[in-house]
Amino acid sequence: xxxxxxxxxxxxxxxxxxxxxxxxxxxxxxxxxxxxxxxxxxxxxxxxxxxxxxxxxxxxxxxxxxxxxxxxxxxxxxxxxxxxxxxxxxxxxxxxxxx
Numbered sequence: 001x002x003x004x005x006x007x008x009x010x011x012x013x014x015x016x017x018x019x020x021x022x023x024x025x026x027x028x029x030x031x032x033x034x035x036x037x038x039x040x041x042x043x044x045x046x047x048x049x050x051x052x053x054x055x056x057x058x059x060x061x062x063x064x065x066x067x068x069x070x071x072x073x074x075x076x077x078x079x080x081x082x083x084x085x086x087x088x089x090x091x092x093x094x095x096x097x098x099x
Contacts, residue, residue: 001056003056006056010051014035014050017037025094045064047063048061049061058070070085
């Protein structure tokens, strides 16, 4: 994957994620700005999703499980440290399905 393809794929993923989170979370502030998606929950907990172009990864910072890095693999963003996908973690922690 070249830089242009990564940019296209990561931008589309963050936009789709922002839309799903806005639809699925009633009491959350969801903001996507310049490639950084911030989700602040009613209780003050905050999630941050962003792309990391040098490694061609999406990064997620979670108040529950900490930091995660995801690389595109087989049509999904798969954790660089295990089998979990970005969709798996979002569903488990935020209760929002991405598919």
